[in-house]
Amino acid sequence: MEDSEKTNQIVVLLIGPPGSGKSTFSDTVMRSSLRPWSRICQDIINNGEAGTKAQCLKMALSSLKEGNSVFIDRCNLDREQRSEFVKLGGPGIEVHAVVLELPAQVCISRSVKRTGHEGNLQGGRAAAVVNRMLQSKELPKVNEGFSRVMFCYNDADVEIAVNTYIKLGPMDTLPSGCFGEKKSDTKSQPGIMKFFKKVNALPASSSNEATNAMRKANEKTENSRLGSADIVHTLAFPSISTADFQFDLEQASDIIVEKAEEFLPKVGTARLVLVDLSHGSKILSLVKAKASQKNIDSARFFTFVGDITKLRSEGGLHCNVIANATNWRLKPGGGGVNAAIFKAAGPDLETATRVRANTLLPGKAVVVPLPSTCPLHNAEGITHVIHVLGPNMNPNRPDNLNNDYTKGCKTLREAYTSLFEGFLSVVQDQSKFPKRSNQTALSDSGSLEDTRDSGKKMSKEWSTWALALHTIAMHPERHENIVLEFSDNIVVINDQYPKARKHVLVLARQESLDGLEDVRKENFQLLQEMHNVGLKWVDRFQNEDASLIFRLGYHSVPSMRQLHLHVISQDFDSDSLKNKKHWNSFTSSFFRDSVDVLEEVKSQGKANVASEDLLKGELRCNRCRSAHPNIPKLKSHVRSCRSQFPEHVLQNSRLVARPET
DNA sequence: GTTCTAGAAC
DNA sequence: GTTCTAGAAC
Structure with missing residues (x-):
């Protein structure tokens, strides 16, 4: 207005x-x-x-x-x-x-x-x-x-x-x-509404939760018919260790919610669904309550009642990946989810599992791609099963933890981390090669280790316009007019099309570091230096104008070659910020804060990257998260929005601001 | 990454 | 009519 x-x-x-x-x-x-x-x-x-x-x-x-x-x-x-x-x-x-x-x-x-x-x-x-x-x-x-x-x-x-x-x-x-909108209601197409009504008429539940999940599910089922590139990656997983392994439900539910909250931002638009067979499931209601208390996006993390091997055919929920709470031998049988999944998948799953592993330690997971001949694949659309082994608290079973919950919780956390990282690897592999046919995609990576760039460094082709930063990084002395500072390892320049009042880039000078995806443990020092140089420029800018607030971070998938750190003030007051891609690349989780990248590279040897799908998401205010119909309306709102920044952004020094005077 | 523009949305 | 987006070309 x-x-x-x-x-x-x-x-x-x-x-x-x-x-x-x-x-x-x-x-x-x-x-x-x-x-x-x-x-x-x-x-x-x-x-x-x-x-x-x-x-x-x-x-x-x-x-x-x-x-x-x-x-x-x-x-x-x-x-x-x-x-x-x-x-x-x-x-x-x-x-x-x-x-x-x-x-x-x-x-x-x-x-x-x-x-x-x-x-x-x-x-x-x-x-x-x-x-x-x-x-x-x-x-x-x-x-x-x-x-x-x-x-x-x-x-x-x-x-x-x-x-x-x-x-x-x-x-x-x-x-x-x-x-106050909780779920991001994607474009509802008339066809989907019709389809939804049909499925909803099934005898299944009429509960709100199931209805919501069902509606979401159907949007996706519809999408998957249009082409697998549009699929919303969804992981269905049972609660680990709480059935046969008798893990305490209160503690287990805390861990599930904690881990889901941690991973949701990392998996792009993908979804996590906790599944249980029974309607009165205690673990589902605990998790549901705790997730809603923490305001976790209920469209991307929710609970679902149904048979995990028949989610699409009987529940109308399409999940391309399911988790199996397995035993250490990775063998069929034993009852519960493990027996059900091995039975539904037939001998294919056992064979495919053997290729990956023979046994599994508690807290670990292994990703198994399903061949297209597998009934779970062609009937339910499940492309991967992730086996997970949780801690064993059942006193009547051998090798139990004898009620040691310190150890038990640690292992359960580890199990969910392994599971979600496995899922992340599936999501990333498929978004990296979106155009490949199903067949070839299947023969590809299923392990948790990153095997992608070991053999082929089919380095991405860059258009000529995308090489500008690389050229500057290699020869800063030839670009004196635009280079603000340079050393052996870094170059600092003003972004040629700044998207905010202050927007500089810290370029890495190392050859072969094209983007965040190429970063490994050995680059940690360099990333740290880039971060420190970025902070130094923030300090300079804030000396001129103490009201400026900054974030430092990387685009998950950069448009221009050569690793570059964005140092950008959060006003986004710039005529160069023109479209949805611009906005979302700095305000959605596509933007990976430098502090998080550093932490991830240190702990896991590489940084997580989010999906490019995030760039197409709704236009939401970076402070109050309200949604707006177009860029001009968004910009006019942002100019005057004085709301506090979202909780996530306020934590861990992601935001760099001077204390208010 | 930007620019240009057709045509959708208003 | 004008405003705005999205896709192609660079």
């Missing part, structure tokens, strides 16, 4: 099924607000009876003419239903959406219990109505024309939203953007 046009009226579309609390929301705001509001409720608009959309529109228009702001109190669940109300917006009138995305059970039980509800939705019919409505639900996006969208998933969120509107005086405005 430009400053020149003063906004003082708001149309708030409340979005949610019956029982989600739309009427309560508007009533609560109207009771305490200083701003004049009208509530347009389709259920009572016709002299206390239900009316039509047209009547609502007409009444909204007349309320706006009187100078009131309005609540549109009808379900508004799909885009088409909302479109005409969005058009009420214009000069001086903003349109907001408040999404009441409460669990279906809550809405159903509320609308069943309701006696005085104006909509006259009674008894058992309510459940059917709510369910049907939720199936055609389309969550709103900022690009529908809303200047602001706010998501509420529970009563606490609702309270925050209510207070936001209560506090809003007659002339106040709210920041634009999309707030």
Whole structure:
């Protein structure tokens, strides 16, 4: 919203099924607000009876003419239903959406219990109505024309939203953007919605969690038909050691959530799914609760009830990689998940496993590619099984840890680390060679060791424009006009197209270090030097302007040859920042903070790189994470956003800022 | 990496 | 009509 046009009226579309609390929301705001509001409720608009959309529109228009702001109190669940109300917006009138995305059970039980509800939705019919409505639900996006969208998933969120509107005086405005959204709802295609309805009609559960997972799953199933390059990598894994090995559930769930949180940023857009066969699974509910407490993205880490060998055919969830909680001999049998997976995969899995390993130590994992002849591969779309061995706490079994949880927790952590790193190696291999046919991809790397560049250094081909940095790094003395400083190991230059007020590059001078992927343990010293030189420039810039805040880091996949460290101020106030790729390359996890790279190279000998898919993601504010429909709107929001930076960025000195004076 | 531009979105 | 994006060429 430009400053020149003063906004003082708001149309708030409340979005949610019956029982989600739309009427309560508007009533609560109207009771305490200083701003004049009208509530347009389709259920009572016709002299206390239900009316039509047209009547609502007409009444909204007349309320706006009187100078009131309005609540549109009808379900508004799909885009088409909302479109005409969005058009009420214009000069001086903003349109907001408040999404009441409460669990279906809550809405159903509320609308069943309701006696005085104006909509006259009674008894058992309510459940059917709510369910049907939720199936055609389309969550709103900022690009529908809303200047602001706010998501509420529970009563606490609702309270925050209510207070936001209560506090809003007659002339106040709210920041634009999309707030509080938990899952990144990728483009929903009509075909997918249809497909979703079909699968959802299966006898399976009606729980919110399963429904969500199912919807996500189907988006991906659909994608995989379009071509394997579009697949959303998904790892389904059972809880390790908590079944037969009797590991304590509280501690195990802590470790699962901790490790998932650690790995999610590393695996690009890939997803992790904890699977259990039984509905009342204690471990699933513990993990689910802890993950939501930590605000972990529920679209990328969630729990799922089903048979891990039949997730696609029976659960509608396509996972290209599954984990097996195995035994040390890597043999079939023993019951539980191990028996089930070996049985479903047939002899192919045993043969393929033998090629990789004969035995496994606790805490370790081994990645096994499945041949396309394997039933799990062609029926379920599973390309890799990762065997994991967890700690054994079962006193009735040999070699148990005799209740030593210090050791047990350490080994369990190690097991999940090995598992997720194995998954990461699958994701990276496939994104590195996206165009290869399935057949050749399969014969490739399955081990945890990096075998990719040992044989062939099929060095990437670089276009001429991409060689500029390399040339400067090799001959800094020939480029005096642009080089700020150089030594034997590094060159510092201003980025030719700075994406922020201050943006310099620290180039490595070593030949053959083209990008982050080439970095190994032996380059640690060099990376440290680059980091220190970067910090020195930050210090200089902050001496000139103490309000500048910096991040230092690398692009996961650079466009230009020669390893270069970006030192960039976080205002992103620059005309050269023009598109989504620019923005996401510095503000998504595609940007690998130098401190993290250093840590990873030190501990694991190489740095993790994120997928290029991240560059296509939504445009979100680097501070408050609100989403915006296009670059100009994003930039105008970012100019004025004073929110604190996200927790992750604030930690481990990823952000370099002067203390406030 | 940028520039240019067709055509989608508004 | 204008604004904005995305893809091709460099």
